[in-house]
Amino acid sequence: MTRDSHSSSRKSSVQSSAAGSASDMTHIVLAFEDNRLIGDLFGQFDQNLALIEQRLGIDAIARGNQVTLKGSQVGCAQARTALEAMYQRLLQGQEIHPGDVDGALRMAAAAEAQLPLPTLEPKSRLAFAQIATRRKTIVARTPTQDAYIRSMDRADLIFGTGPAGTGKTFLAVAYAAALLERGDVARLILSRPAVEAGERLGFLPGEMKDKVDPYLRPIYDALYEMMPAEKVDRGLQSGMIEVAPLAFMRGRTLSNAVVLLDEAQNTTSMQMKMFLTRLGEGSKMIVTGDPSQIDLPSGQMSGLREALGLLTDIPEVAHIRFNEKDVVRHELVGRIVTAYDNASREESEARERRFAERQRGADRDGASARPREAANS
Secondary structure, X not given: OOHHHHHHHHHHHHHHHHHHHXXXXXXXXXXXXXXXXXXXXXXHHHHHHHHXXXXXXXXXXXXXXXXXXXXXXXXXXXXXXXXXXXXXXXXXXXXXXXXXXXXXXXXXXXXXXXXXXXXXXXXXOEEOOEEEOOOOEEEOOOHHHXXXXXXXXXXXXXEEXXXXXXXXXXXXXXXXXXXXXXXXXXXXXXXXOOOOOOOOOOOOOOOHHHHHHHHHHHXXXXXXHHOXXXXXXXXXXXOOEEEOOHHHOOOOOEOOEEEEEOOHHHOOHHHHHHHHOOEOOOOEEEEEEOOOOOOOOOOOOOHHHHHHHHOOOOOOEEEEEOOHHHOOOOHHHHHHHHHHHHHHXXXXXXXXXXXXXXXXXXXXXXXXXXXXXXXXX
């Protein structure tokens, strides 16, 4: 083949590659009818559109009540799905924050990948699972959060496990507050094992509630975000909202209530069995925890891990597993979780390799000893 033929073949391959990439590019023009919502939809200084551009690698150009999407077909399709879902939320009177934009993009990506969640309404709009309380409406931001909220609707015992920042405790408190406000349950019972995370607080002054409050602070924070502060305070005084130390739950039957156990990875086997058997008529139990952050004394089995193994075949028990992809805090949190998980995995693999090497060494020593024994006999 001559130099010219080489050159022409290179040109044709470059041209075909460019044509292939060009065929993957598209542009979509979206128009939204209610001009009053455009500022909230696009964000201040179009920050929501900038986030969409950054996440999907496309261009989103706003002009009046229209936005032009340019880029890959997949990216533009996901951007369109996310923008239309956010617009529907604004039509319903809900607010849009940067975290909601990220959540809409995650859900749009899940729909594009044809995952079972989120579901699609007949009009091809994303149907986000929601929790409506008096102060705010919480909308699922990841497919796993969507599954978690739906599982709390259908099951009476729900386990939510995974790393920090995935929303498992926050969503559980929001769901419990919604049930209480609707009158579906008469009481909200909050519990958490009193185990320090690597440090000892020593003697805590005050009544029982004062002693347990430091351990339940994250639950209180979420509760005050869901319900008016005066209603939370009245509920705590009347017993409608109860802070129940896990150690003091024995002997009770918790009926017509929603019971939340947080940080369940720090329960012992006996504590978990005792807690789960408190479930009474008309009640729901939500158990949350992170099996990778156990603060129990070394060698003591986590009640959460044991329960997940024992109850896995009971269809009425729901177990939703979160991972680092479901982290909805600062995006750096997801990377931190991944780094720690990788380090833990490498350490586990190193232990297994050392154990295997010791086993092979023991087998070799045994094999070399047997001929000498035979010779001596």
